[in-house]
Amino acid sequence: xxxxxTVQFPxxxxxxxxxxxxRYPEGRQKSALLPILHxxxxxxxxxxxxxxDYVAGLLNIKPVExxxxxxxxxxxxxxxxxxxxxxxCRTGPCCLMGGVEVYDHLKKKLGIETxxxxxxxxxxxxxxxxxxxxxxxxxxxxxEKYYMHLTKEKVDEIIEELAK
Amino acid sequence: MxxxxxxxxxxxxxxxxxxxxxxxxxxxVAPPAMCYYEPIKGSGGKCRACLVKVTAGSERxxxxxxxxxPSCITQVQDGMVVENTTNPQVLEARKGVVEFLLLNHPxxxxxxxxxxxxxxxxxxxxxGVSKTRTVEERNTFEPQDLGPYIQLHMNRCVLxxxxxxxxxxxxxxxxxxxxxxGDHAEISTYIEKAIDNDFSGNVIDVCPVGAxxxxxxxxxxxxxxxxxxxxxxxCDKCSGNVTLWYRGEEVIRVTARxxxxxxxxxxxxxxxxxxxxxxxxxxIEGPMKVARHSVISANKYGANxxxxxHPLKQAAEQYKQIDDTRDRSFLEPQKQLx
Amino acid sequence: xxxxxxxxxxxxxETIDVYRKHGGYAAVEKALKTxxxxxxxxxxxxxxxxxxxxxxxxxxMKWSFLAKPEGVPRYLVCNADESEPxxxxxxxxxxxxxxxxxEGMIVSSYALGAKSSYIYVRGELMYVIHILEKAIQEAYxxxxxxxxxxxxxxxxxxxxxxxxxxxxxGEETALLESLEGKRGNPRNKPPFPAVKGLxxxxxxxxxxxxxxxxxxxxxxxxDEYAKIGIGRSTGSKLISVSGHVRKPGxxxxxxxxxxxxxxxxxxxxxxxxxxxxxxxxxxGGSSVPILPAELILKTTNGEKRLMTYESLSDGGFATGTMxxxxxxxxxxxxxxxxxxxxxxxxxxxxxxxxxxxxxxxGTGWMxxxxxxxxxxxxxxxDIDLLVDVSKKIEGNTICxxxxxxxxxxxxxxxxxRDEFEWHVKHPEKATQPGAVFMREGASWAV
Numbered sequence: 001x002x003x004x005x006t007v008q009f010p011x012x013x014x015x016x017x018x019x020x021x022x023r024y025p026e027g028r029q030k031s032a033l034l035p036i037l038h039x040x041x042x043x044x045x046x047x048x049x050x051x052x053d054y055v056a057g058l059l060n061i062k063p064v065e066x067x068x069x070x071x072x073x074x075x076x077x078x079x080x081x082x083x084x085x086x087x088x089c090r091t092g093p094c095c096l097m098g099g100v101e102v103y104d105h106l107k108k109k110l111g112i113e114t115x116x117x118x119x120x121x122x123x124x125x126x127x128x129x130x131x132x133x134x135x136x137x138x139x140x141x142x143x144e145k146y147y148m149h150l151t152k153e154k155v156d157e158i159i160e161e162l163a164k
Numbered sequence: 165m166x167x168x169x170x171x172x173x174x175x176x177x178x179x180x181x182x183x184x185x186x187x188x189x190x191x192x193v194a195p196p197a198m199c200y201y202e203p204i205k206g207s208g209g210k211c212r213a214c215l216v217k218v219t220a221g222s223e224r225x226x227x228x229x230x231x232x233x234p235s236c237i238t239q240v241q242d243g244m245v246v247e248n249t250t251n252p253q254v255l256e257a258r259k260g261v262v263e264f265l266l267l268n269h270p271x272x273x274x275x276x277x278x279x280x281x282x283x284x285x286x287x288x289x290x291x292g293v294s295k296t297r298t299v300e301e302r303n304t305f306e307p308q309d310l311g312p313y314i315q316l317h318m319n320r321c322v323l324x325x326x327x328x329x330x331x332x333x334x335x336x337x338x339x340x341x342x343x344x345x346g347d348h349a350e351i352s353t354y355i356e357k358a359i360d361n362d363f364s365g366n367v368i369d370v371c372p373v374g375a376x377x378x379x380x381x382x383x384x385x386x387x388x389x390x391x392x393x394x395x396x397x398x399c400d401k402c403s404g405n406v407t408l409w410y411r412g413e414e415v416i417r418v419t420a421r422x423x424x425x426x427x428x429x430x431x432x433x434x435x436x437x438x439x440x441x442x443x444x445x446x447x448i449e450g451p452m453k454v455a456r457h458s459v460i461s462a463n464k465y466g467a468n469x470x471x472x473x474h475p476l477k478q479a480a481e482q483y484k485q486i487d488d489t490r491d492r493s494f495l496e497p498q499k500q501l502x
Numbered sequence: 503x504x505x506x507x508x509x510x511x512x513x514x515x516e517t518i519d520v521y522r523k524h525g526g527y528a529a530v531e532k533a534l535k536t537x538x539x540x541x542x543x544x545x546x547x548x549x550x551x552x553x554x555x556x557x558x559x560x561x562x563m564k565w566s567f568l569a570k571p572e573g574v575p576r577y578l579v580c581n582a583d584e585s586e587p588x589x590x591x592x593x594x595x596x597x598x599x600x601x602x603x604x605e606g607m608i609v610s611s612y613a614l615g616a617k618s619s620y621i622y623v624r625g626e627l628m629y630v631i632h633i634l635e636k637a638i639q640e641a642y643x644x645x646x647x648x649x650x651x652x653x654x655x656x657x658x659x660x661x662x663x664x665x666x667x668x669x670x671x672g673e674e675t676a677l678l679e680s681l682e683g684k685r686g687n688p689r690n691k692p693p694f695p696a697v698k699g700l701x702x703x704x705x706x707x708x709x710x711x712x713x714x715x716x717x718x719x720x721x722x723x724x725d726e727y728a729k730i731g732i733g734r735s736t737g738s739k740l741i742s743v744s745g746h747v748r749k750p751g752x753x754x755x756x757x758x759x760x761x762x763x764x765x766x767x768x769x770x771x772x773x774x775x776x777x778x779x780x781x782x783x784x785x786g787g788s789s790v791p792i793l794p795a796e797l798i799l800k801t802t803n804g805e806k807r808l809m810t811y812e813s814l815s816d817g818g819f820a821t822g823t824m825x826x827x828x829x830x831x832x833x834x835x836x837x838x839x840x841x842x843x844x845x846x847x848x849x850x851x852x853x854x855x856x857x858x859x860x861x862x863x864g865t866g867w868m869x870x871x872x873x874x875x876x877x878x879x880x881x882x883x884d885i886d887l888l889v890d891v892s893k894k895i896e897g898n899t900i901c902x903x904x905x906x907x908x909x910x911x912x913x914x915x916x917x918x919r920d921e922f923e924w925h926v927k928h929p930e931k932a933t934q935p936g937a938v939f940m941r942e943g944a945s946w947a948v
Contacts, residue, residue: 023661025575025618028701029684038625049355054715058681064341067354071343072685072855073666075625091587092788092845093744093831129669129849130788131626134744134829135751147507154822204503209690210858212898231897260894297887300870323856342856344686345668347866354618480939 007054013039029059033069034113037076039081046077074128082117082124084162088140091130099138105152106140122163165242169193169216170250173439182235182246183214187425194425196258196287198265199324200236203464208236211322212261213287217254220245220293222498233256255291262292268303268347270319278374280387280459281427284322296469303347310340311358313379313438314367318350321375327351327367334431335361362401366438369420369428381409381417388459394421395446403431407452408443412480415441421452503730505718505738507754509603510598515629515794516633518640521601527646529717530608532656537720542613546716546726550736555581555672555709556787556827557902558811561716562724566843567696577705578616580607580713581677582623585669586906587849588829591740591800592710594752596623596630599635603652604660606713608646608728609720614706618659621710622677625664634662667889670851673901676706687857688901709827711740731757735810739825741805745832748772761807761814763797765832781946783918785814786826789906791837791913792890795822795945820915835946838938839921843914844872850907861904864895868911875922878929885922889915 008019018037024031036058040051054064057096071075077085087101088094107113110123117124133139146159166175169186170193186203187194194215200208210462214236218229223243233245247254265284272430273279305318323342328351331338339359343352353359355359359367390409397404404494418437420428440446454460514520521527533542547562568576580603584592591848596603602622611619623631638660663681665671671680672919695877699705715737719727728736735757743750747765748825749772755764765780766773774780783798784790800807801807801816808814811825823874833842851869856862871884910911915922924939925932932939940947 010602022825023659023663026683027703028746031663031681032902033683034680035664036624037666038628038664050793061683062338064339064354065684067343067352068341068685069666070588071354072345072853073625073668075667090845091849092784093588095841095845096831096837097750120573128667129584129852130594132584132590132624134588134590134831135742136590137744141626146629209900212858212860215898232688234512257894258553260898261859263894264859267867298867299881300867303866322859323862325857344856345685346851346854347862348857349862459505 007044007050009039009043013043019057021059028059030065032059033061033066034073035071037066037073041076045083046080080117081126084122084142085124085126086140086142087126087128087131089133089137090127091131091134094136094137094139097137099150101151102138102152102155103140106155106159109155123159145146153164165240165244166326166447167240167242167244167245170248175191178239179494180240182216182218182233182238182240182244184210184237185240186246186248191205191424195248196236196283197236197424197425198283198291198322199326201326201329202425203328204326204428205333206368206399207324207326209234211265211324213258213265213291215254216259217247217251218244219247219251258393259293260293260340262288263297265322266292267297267298267300267398268319270304270332272320275383276317276320277377277387278320278371278375281426282374283372283497298340305350308352308356309358309379310353310376311360311364313434314368315377315379315382316351317375317377318352320373322373324372325352326370326372327376330431331359331364334366334408335363337361340367362433362435363431365434366420366428366431368437369422369431372426378437380441384416385411390416390460392452392454392460395454396449397436397440399444400438401435402436403432404436406432406436406446406468408446408448411499413443415443415446415454424453450484459494503738503756504754505727505730506595506602506714506740507752509598509709510595510602515599517599518601518637518638518644519635521596521599522686526601527644529605529720530612530646531652533609533612533720534652534656536755539613539615541610542716542720545719545724546613548714549719549727550724550726550731550734551712551715551719553709554711554715554739554827556586556890558825561605561708561712563707564696565614565706567694568706569697570615571704575618575701575702575703576614576616576793577701577703578607578611578614578619578713579672579674579677579681579705579707580619580709580710581707582621582627582912583665583669583672583673583677584710584827584851585624585672586827586829587846588744588784588831589742589827590744591742591752591828593627593630594742595710595714595740596627596634600630600634603634603710604637604647605716605717607660608641608651608658610706610708610713611660612656613716616706617657618661620661620663620681620700622663622665622671622681624671624839625666627641628664631662631664632915638662646706649720662909668855668902669849670855670859671786673903676901677707678705680878685855687855689901690900722775732808732810733812734827735812738823739809739826739828741809741830743771743830743832746778746837747832747836748776757808759809761809764809764830765799771832774832774834778836779946779948780832781837781944782833782839783927784823784829784831784833784910786824787829788831788849789902789909790824790826791819791822791909793821794917797821797917798823820916823913835940835948836936836938839914839918840872840925840932841878843911844869844876845888846910847872847907850903851894854903854907856906858900860895861899861907864891864904866909867891868907872911875925878925878933880922880926880929881922885915885919885926888912 056063138150165411195214198211198213215232216235220226222241310315509524551561552558571927671686676686680686695705780795808922851865854865892912896908921939
C-alpha cells in the first residue's frame with residue numbers, strides 16, 4: 001500500500017466495525033480497538049501509521065492511543081510482511097517435542113531467518129511464544145490456521161502447497 | 165486515624181496513603197518515590213521504590229501484610245504499623261529496585277543535565293549498593309527530539325509514566341506515550357512528531373531523571389553552579405509563578421516551582437518556560453526555598469537545608485568505599501542517638 | 503468421572519441441536535426457571551469449585567465479593583486468554599464444545615446479575631473465536647441469549663473479544679484493561695474487580711473451565727460436585743499434558759488420583775515414550791516449580807503424591823509445587839533443564855508488560871544470564887546471581903507475572919544445580935548439540 005492511496009475499509013467491513021462498536025456501552029467505543037486492528041491487519045496485512053490513524057478516526061480516539069496498543073500486542077505487524085506469515089512457537093513444550101529441528105528445517109527450506117521475508121514476498125517467518133497447543137506441538141500458525149504435530153516432512157508439504 | 169511509621173506515630177485523615185503520612189512526619193521517614201507524583205492522578209505503584217513493610221494492618225486486624233506494599237498507593241488504616249528504613253527486608257528490596265533501575269541505565273551522569281537534581285541519583289545513593297553485578301549489554305535507544313524544546317533520552321528513562329499522565333491531564337492533546345512492552349518499552353511519539361502544546365514543557369519538570377530535558381538549557385551548566393530565585397510575571401496562559409535559574413546575571417533556565425518532594429503544584433506554560441529568559445520579564449521574589457532533592461543545598465544553603473538524615477547515615481556507614489568528601493557533620497547527632 | 507468432556511467426542515457436539523440432545527442447556531432452563539440468582543451462587547459455593555485458571559481461589563467466594571450497588575451494571579468476563587506454557591485445555595474445550603462454555607456463561611451471568619458478558623479469547627485463537635461466535639448466534643436463535651431468555655424475564659448479551667498477543671492479559675485486571683481497548687497493564691489493587699472492574703463497574707473474571715463447570719453444578723447440586731475429589735480439591739480438572747509421554751493431550755481427571763497413575767496408566771498419559779525414563783515434571787504450567795521424578799511421584803514423607811491442590815504443594819516450594827492451571831509438562835532424560843529454563847525465562851521476558859521495574863528489568867536480566875549459561879558463557883557466580891535476582895522480583899511486583907517468572911528459575915536451580923554447574927564448568931561439552939548432563943545414580947540416568 002502506498003501513501004497516496006486512501007485508507008478505507010470496504011463497505012461490508014465498515015458495517016462489521018459499526019456492529020462491533022455496539023457491543024460496548026455508550027462512550028466505550030475504544031473497547032473495539034483490538035477487534036478492529038485485527039480487521040485492519042486482515043485487510044492491509046500490516047498496520048502502517050496511516051492505517052492506525054484511520055482506525056483512530058473510526059473510534060474517535062487519539063492516534064497515539066492506537067500506537068500504544070498496537071505496539072504492545074505482538075500479533076500486530078508494524079512492518080510490511082509477506083503473503084503468508086509463519087509464526088512458530090519457540091516455548092519449552094514445543095522445544096521438547098522437537099520444535100527446534102523442525103523450525104531450523106523451515107528456515108533452511110525458505111532460505112530466510114526469523115523476522116525475514118522471502119525475496120518473492122511470499123513468506124515471512126516470525127517467532128512467537130506459546131500458542132496454547134503444547135500437547136500438539138511443534139506448532140506454527142499461518143493467519144488463523146494452526147498447523148500442529150509438525151515434522152520436517154509436514155513442513156515441506158505445507159510450504160509447497162502455499163507456494164503454489 | 166493513627167499510623168505508626170518507623171516508631172513515630174501520627175494522626176492523619178482517612179484516605180491518606182502511607183507515603184503521604186510518612187511525608188507528613190518528615191523526610192527522615194518518607195519513602196523514596198520515583199513514579200508517584202501527588203499532583204498527577206493515576207501516578208504511583210509502578211517503580212516499587214517506596215515498598216514498605218506493614219507489620220500490623222490495623223488496630224482491628226493487627227496481622228502483618230504478607231508482602232511488602234507500595235506505600236504510595238496503600239491507604240493507612242487506624243492503628244497501622246509500618247516499617248520503612250527500620251526493616252531489613254525493605255532495605256533489601258530497595259537495593260534490588262535500585263539495581264533494576266540501573267540495569268539498563270547508561271550511568272552518564274557526567275554529561276546529563278539532570279545530574280544534581282535527579283531522583284534516581286538520590287535513590288541510588290540512599291538505597292543502592294556501590295557495585296554493579298550485571299555484565300550484560302545494556303538496552304539502548306537513540307536520543308529523539310520531541311520538537312524544538314524537548315529532548316528525549318530514552319536510555320535514562322525509568323518508565324514512571326509521569327510524563328504520559330501529565331500530557332493527558334495538563335495538555336489538551338497527548339501525542340506521546342509508552343510504546344512496546346517489557347524492557348523494550350519506550351516513551352515515544354511512534355511516528356516523528358513534535359510535542360506541540362502550550363503546556364508540553366511540564367513533562368520536563370515531572371521527569372524524575374534526565375530522560376526529558378530542556379533543549380534551551382542543554383549543556384548550559386551544572387545545576388549546582390546555578391542560583392535559583394522565585395519570580396512571577398502576569399501571564400495570560402498560566403499562573404506565571406516560576407523559578408529562574410541564574411548563572412551570574414544570566415537566566416539560563418526557567419522551571420515551575422517544586423515543593424520539597426520535587427513536585428510541581430502549578431504547571432507553567434511554554435512561553436514562560438522557554439521564551440522569557442530576561443530578568444526584565446520577571447518580578448523577582450527572592451531566593452528559592454531549596455528542595456530536598458537539590459544538590460545546590462550542599463553548596464549554598466547548607467545550614468538551612470532539610471536533609472534525609474537516616475538513609476544518608478546508612479549509606480555512609482555501609483558503603484565506606486565511596487569517596488565522599490562532602491560535609492558529613494550532619495551525621496553527628498544521629499550517631500549520638502545510637 | 504467426566505463433567506466437562508463427557509460428550510466432547512460426539513460428532514456435531516459443536517452444534518446446538520446435538521449439544522441439546524445430550525442434555526445441553528438444561529442447566530439454563532433449571533437455573534432461570536426454578537432458581538434465584540442467589541441459589542445458583544449458593545450451589546457453586548457448596549461445590550467447593552476453585553478457580554481453574556491457576557490461582558485456585560474458590561469461585562463461589564469470588565462471586566460473593568461482587569459489589570451490587572443499585573443502578574450500576576455488573577459484568578461477567580470469561581478469561582479465555584490461555585497462554586501459560588503447557589496449558590491448552592481451554593483451547594481444547596472451546597474448540598470442541600463451544601456450547602459447554604456458553605451454557606456456563608448464561609448460568610453464571612444469571613447468578614451474578616450481569617446483562618452483558620464477554621468472553622476474552624487470546625487473539626491467536628481466531629478460529630476458535632469464529633466457532634464461539636457461530637455457537638452464540640445459534641443460542642440467540644433458540645432464545646437462549648438476548649431478551650427474556652426462555653420467558654424468564656432475564657436478558658443477557660454475550661460477546662467474544664479477541665486479544666492481540668499478550669500473556670499478561672490472562673491476569674484479570676490486565677485483561678480488563680485490554681477489554682477496554684488499552685495496553686494490557688495490570689492495575690494496582692485494591693480496588694479489586696469485584697468493586698471496580700470493567701468500565702469501573704463491579705466485575706467477576708473467571709476462567710473458561712470454572713465457568714463451564716457451573717452448569718453441571720446447577721444440574722446436579724453443589725454437594726454432588728463436592729463428593730468428587732479429596733478435601734478442598736473438589737470436582738474434576740482438565741489437565742493439559744505435553745512433553746515426553748506416550749499420549750499427550752487434554753484429560754479430564756477426578757481430582758485425587760495419584761500422579762503416578764496419571765503419568766503411567768493407559769487411561770491417561772500412558773507412560774513415558776518408549777525407551778525413555780521420567781526425569782522431571784512441571785505440573786501446573788510453566789510458572790510453577792519444576793520437580794524431579796522422585797519428588798513429583800512421592801512427597802518427602804514417602805506418600806504418593808496426588809493430583810490435588812494440596813498434595814502437589816506438599817512440602818512448599820522446597821520439595822513441592824502447585825497444581826496451577828494444570829499444564830502438565832513431562833520431561834524424560836533427554837531434556838536439558840538449563841535449556842528448558844531458558845525457554846521459560848525468555849517467555850517471561852517477552853511477556854512482561856514493563857510497568858513495574860522489578861519485573862521489567864529482572865525478567866530481561868534472568869533471560870540474558872540464562873542465555874549465557876546455555877551458550878557456554880556462564881560464570882560460577884551467575885547461578886547464585888540468578889537465585890538472588892529471582893528473589894528480588896518475587897513478591898515485589900504489581901501482578902503475579904513477577905512471581906511466575908521467578909519461580910521456575912529458582913526451582914530449576916534448587917533441584918538441578920548440578921546441571922547448571924556442569925554448563926558453567928564444561929561449556930565445551932554442554933554446547934554440543936543434544937548434549938545433556940546425566941546425574942550419577944539418578945533414577946533417570948542411563
